[in-house]
Every structure is written in C-alpha cells, then in structure tokens.
Amino acid sequence: MESIKQSNQKLWLGFDLSTQQLKSIAINEELIIVYEAFVHFDNDLPEFRTNGGIYSDAKAHTATAPVLMWIKAIDLILDRLRLNGLIDFGQVIGISGCGQQHGSVYWKHGSERILMNLDPTRFLHEQLNQCFTIKDSPIWIDSSTSVECKELEKSIGSAHRLAQLTGSRAYERFTGNQISKIIKHRYDAYSQTERISLVSSFLASLFIGRYAPIDLSDGSGMNLLDINRKQWSLDCIRAVSLNQENDLMKKLGHEVVPTTQLIGTISDYFVQRYGFDPDCYITAFTGDNSASLAGMCLGSNDIAVSLGTSDTIFFTLSSPKPSIEGHILCNPIDHNLYMGMIVSKNGSRTRRRIRDDCADSNWSKFNELLDSVPRGNFGNIGFYFDFQEISPTIIGDFRFNYYGNEVLNFAPEIEIRACVEGQFLRLKIHTENLGFKTDKSTRILATGGASTNPSIIKVLADVFNATVFTDSMPNSGALGSALLAKYSQEKSIKSFDEMVEKLRATFKIAAKPSLDANDIYSALAVKYRQLEDRLTRPI
Numbered sequence: 001m002e003s004i005k006q007s008n009q010k011l012w013l014g015f016d017l018s019t020q021q022l023k024s025i026a027i028n029e030e031l032i033i034v035y036e037a038f039v040h041f042d043n044d045l046p047e048f049r050t051n052g053g054i055y056s057d058a059k060a061h062t063a064t065a066p067v068l069m070w071i072k073a074i075d076l077i078l079d080r081l082r083l084n085g086l087i088d089f090g091q092v093i094g095i096s097g098c099g100q101q102h103g104s105v106y107w108k109h110g111s112e113r114i115l116m117n118l119d120p121t122r123f124l125h126e127q128l129n130q131c132f133t134i135k136d137s138p139i140w141i142d143s144s145t146s147v148e149c150k151e152l153e154k155s156i157g158s159a160h161r162l163a164q165l166t167g168s169r170a171y172e173r174f175t176g177n178q179i180s181k182i183i184k185h186r187y188d189a190y191s192q193t194e195r196i197s198l199v200s201s202f203l204a205s206l207f208i209g210r211y212a213p214i215d216l217s218d219g220s221g222m223n224l225l226d227i228n229r230k231q232w233s234l235d236c237i238r239a240v241s242l243n244q245e246n247d248l249m250k251k252l253g254h255e256v257v258p259t260t261q262l263i264g265t266i267s268d269y270f271v272q273r274y275g276f277d278p279d280c281y282i283t284a285f286t287g288d289n290s291a292s293l294a295g296m297c298l299g300s301n302d303i304a305v306s307l308g309t310s311d312t313i314f315f316t317l318s319s320p321k322p323s324i325e326g327h328i329l330c331n332p333i334d335h336n337l338y339m340g341m342i343v344s345k346n347g348s349r350t351r352r353r354i355r356d357d358c359a360d361s362n363w364s365k366f367n368e369l370l371d372s373v374p375r376g377n378f379g380n381i382g383f384y385f386d387f388q389e390i391s392p393t394i395i396g397d398f399r400f401n402y403y404g405n406e407v408l409n410f411a412p413e414i415e416i417r418a419c420v421e422g423q424f425l426r427l428k429i430h431t432e433n434l435g436f437k438t439d440k441s442t443r444i445l446a447t448g449g450a451s452t453n454p455s456i457i458k459v460l461a462d463v464f465n466a467t468v469f470t471d472s473m474p475n476s477g478a479l480g481s482a483l484l485a486k487y488s489q490e491k492s493i494k495s496f497d498e499m500v501e502k503l504r505a506t507f508k509i510a511a512k513p514s515l516d517a518n519d520i521y522s523a524l525a526v527k528y529r530q531l532e533d534r535l536t537r538p539i
C-alpha cells in the first residue's frame with residue numbers, strides 16, 4: 001500500500017459502524033484502498049464492557065449497544081487514520097458510511113443545536129454525552145418485540161400484506177417495532193426525544209453537524225417504509241406510534257432520501273479539528289448490507305454472502321416478490337431496483353463458540369477437524385442458536401443423527417461440521433423460499449471475517465453447489481460506502497457498473513463445489529427442512 005500513498009491524491013472515505021467494530025477505508029481515484037483504520041469496541045473501549053460490541057440478555061431476548069461507545073469510536077478512528085498515514089484530511093473529496101441495520105438512536109430535545117455548535121477543541125463524546133434519551137440503543141440482535149410485531153401485522157391486515165407494503169413481515173429487530181415497544185414502556189424517554197435516527201443516519205448526523213435523513217435502503221428495514229411509493233407508510237407509522245403519527249413522523253424526519261443523494265457538506269467541527277476541506281461533501285449513509293452490495297460490485301447473476309456477526313445473503317432484484325420469508329429492500333445504487341436479503345442472526349459468534357468448545361479456541365484445529373469429516377457429515381444435522389433466530393424463531397442447540405433422532409451431543413469433529421453445514425443449509429433453503437435458486441452459472445461472492453477461512457468457504461461452495469469468489473477485501477461495507485460516496489458525484493456521467501468494472505476483476509475463485517456436492521446437499525436440505533419444521537412446530 002506504501003507505493004500508492006501520495007499526498008496530493010483525491011480520496012473518498014467510507015465508514016462502517018458494525019456490531020463489533022467501527023471500520024474506515026479511504027480509496028483514491030483508481031478505487032484502490034490507500035488507508036484504513038479500525039476501532040474494535042470490546043478491546044479498544046473496554047470501559048463499556050461489551051461482549052461482541054453489545055449488551056445482551058438471553059432471557060429477556062434483548063440486545064443493546066451504548067451510543068457513547070460508538071461516538072468515542074469516531075473520536076478514535078480519525079486519529080488512527082492519521083497515524084496510518086492519512087495526514088492531510090484536506091484530500092478527502094467525499095464521505096459516506098453505513099451502519100448495522102435496524103438499530104435506533106434517540107436524540108434528546110435540543111441536541112441538534114449542540115450538534116451544530118460543537119467545539120473543535122474537545123472530543124465529540126464530551127459534548128454529546130447528554131444528548132440521548134435512550135443511552136443503550138436497541139440493535140438488530142434484539143428479539144423482544146414479538147407482541148409489537150403481532151399488533152403491527154394485525155393493524156395492517158396480515159403478515160403478507162405488511163410484507164407487500166414494507167418488503168418484510170413484522171420482524172422483532174425491525175425499528176418500527178422497537179419504537180413501538182419504547183413508546184409503550186419508556187414513554188418518558190420517548191416524549192423527550194427530538195429525533196430518532198437509524199445507526200446509519202446517526203453516524204451521518206455527526207459528520208454533517210445536524211440531523212441526517214434516513215435513506216431508502218436502510219429505511220426499508222424498519223417495517224415503516226412503503227417500498228413501492230418510496231415514502232413512509234402512514235398506516236404503519238400510525239400503528240407503531242399508537243395513533244401519534246404526526247409526532248413520530250416529525251421524530252423520524254419527513255424526508256427519506258435515495259442512498260446516493262448528497263445530504264450536505266462536512267461539519268465545521270471536522271474542518272477545524274482535523275483539517276477537512278469545508279467543501280467535502282457527505283452522501284446519505286445506509287445499512288451495512290446495502291453498502292456491502294455496492295462494495296462487492298454484484299453482477300446480475302451474483303449473490304453475496306456476508307459471513308459476519310450475522311450471516312447474510314443478498315442479491316439485486318428488478319421485480320420484488322415480497323413474502324413472509326426474508327426481506328426486500330430498496331436498492332442502494334438504483335432506488336428503482338430492489339435487493340433481496342436473508343439474514344441469520346447466529347453467524348460468527350456461534351462459529352466462534354463451537355470453535356472454543358470443540359477446537360481449543362483454535363481456528364487451525366477447527367479447520368483440521370472440519371476437513372476430517374466427509375461432506376454430508378454422515379447424515380448428522382445440527383441447529384445452533386445462541387440468540388433466538390430470525391427464522392425459525394428458536395433458541396438453543398439441537399442435534400439429529402442419521403436416523404433423524406435427536407441426540408444430546410456429537411463428537412467434536414461432527415459438531416463442527418454440523419454447525420457450518422447447518423448454517424449454510426438454512427441460508428440455502430430460505431434463499432430458495434424467496435425464489436432465488438443458484439445454478440452452475442451463479443457466482444457466490446463471499447465477504448466478512450469468515451470469508452478468509454478456506455475450510456468454511458469450501459463448505460459454502462458445496463452446500464450451494466456453486467463457485468465461491470472472495471475479494472481481497474473482507475470489509476465490503478466500508479468499501480461500498482466509499483464507492484457510493486464517489487458514485488454519488490459521477491452517477492450523471494456513468495453507471496455504477498462502469499465505475500467499478502475494474503474492481504470486479506479482483507474477485508478470485510476461493511472454492512469450487514465437489515462433483516458430488518449437489519447430490520449430497522440436495523438430499524440433506526430436504527432432511528434439514530423436515531427437522532426445522534419439527535423444531536418450529538413441536539408435537
């Protein structure tokens with residue numbers, strides 16, 4: 001990277017406020033990553049004592065994250081970018097970013113005035129620490145709003161009707177249901193709230209120095225946005241606000257903007273404190289998966305698999321077929337298109353737990369044991385849900401042997417393969433339920449931490465019977481944000497595909513499916529469906 005750092009080159013910055021860390025990437029005119037920096041919440045901000053960046057209560061099914069930790073991470077990451085060589089922030093032409101979807105931030109009355117008048121000689125966290133009515137924000141792992149979900153679906157008519165309107169049936173982690181729960185149980189905090197941001201628009205607000213609008217793509221993850229008319233659904237707003245729709249609409253901000261829309265220039269705080277150019281523009285921030293769709297430069301026959309805290313599959317769709325399975329979001333690159341998405345809450349944290357239990361917390365041993373068992377795992381199937389899963393909504397570990405009988409435990413090598421095969425079998429059958437079937441021509445583009453693990457990627461190729469490509473860059477959210485920042489200024493002269501053409505070539509084959517993969521995993525998928533049905537419909 002040393003050879004491409006020049007002090008006079010134009011740069012675009014992308015941020016990704018994900019569950020476990022804040023990431024930042026700077027790209028140059030040639031779309032090459034020239035600087036990057038990370039702040040890992042648990043390790044770098046230990047005073048908050050988070051576990052994987054969150055606080056969770058398995059009994060109450062709640063999951064939150066301290067807003068102040070996110071703000072302190074911003075204070076840290078810009079200095080780390082400077083330490084990593086980005087001396088002159090005046091080179092930065094534009095900024096965008098993304099955040100974990102569905103999380104919500106509650107700004108106290110009077111906070112926008114504080115945002116607009118920040119003192120550049122002081123840290124952000126010192127000045128904003130009294131600006132939030134809810135100190136620990138609900139985040140996407142929370143599943144404590146089942147009552148609110150049922151009420152919303154009843155109010156709109158049915159789960160399917162809500163899916164047609166907003167792209168998804170009611171999901172516990174979706175922001176509208178989280179807001180509804182806060183109105184019911186923490187009305188004092190809600191009534192003192194001036195603005196409700198998503199994690200993405202919260203981050204954007206820090207950079208533009210006032211409340212930033214929610215973008216269409218991340219807004220599609222709230223059960224509040226009409227994805228057909230591209231505006232808030234008054235029926236949904238009325239339902240979740242318990243008929244206080246005018247107040248909630250005001251708190252959300254009436255405007256929802258296309259993801260590639262410019263929303264302002266950088267706040268004077270960053271100009272004075274870090275030396276940004278006052279003309280540095282800010283493009284709307286979006287959800288992490290939407291930004292990853294851009295960062296992975298998906299083609300029409302590609303599907304992306306993000307193997308992070310959540311395991312997420314997403315792909316571009318021209319005509320949405322909303323169903324009570326999965327999600328349809330407005331597309332971040334072209335808001336006349338859509339993106340399909342399947343999410344599994346139990347991703348990297350579960351793989352890490354199984355590694356700790358079965359492979360002495362050692363990935364090399366994990367891979368050795370995984371590779372030591374033949375494909376199909378002798379017919380053994382496992383379900384491993386540290387958190388209540390999104391679909392099926394169950395929690396716990398469940399193991400079934402070749403005969404379909406539940407067993408209490410597996411040998412370590414069988415457990416490891418059952419965990420990885422089970423995670424991918426679930427993604428496979430739920431993606432097929434959404435109408436997307438992979439074939440030999442399908443390219444699976446893998447990103448996220450586990451995409452750098454060859455043994456796990458080989459299982460992904462076999463279960464989907466498709467070739468898996470990985471790029472040299474597992475941080476697709478931050479990269480996608482930087483690309484969207486640059487594209488927002490060029491969209492009138494070229495398409496996104498034209499802009500990123502050269503990046504597509506950087507994807508390399510990471511694993512090809514075995515010849516017997518289709519036979520083995522088609523049969524295992526049938527058995528997986530039957531067992532999942534049995535778990536969700538107890539006798």
Ligand SMILES: O=C(CO)[C@@H](O)[C@H](O)CF
Pocket residue numbers: 018019099100101102140173221287288289309310312343
């Ligand atoms: O809930 C999800 C998407 O619906 C997750 O992928 C989060 O965005 C992860 F931050």
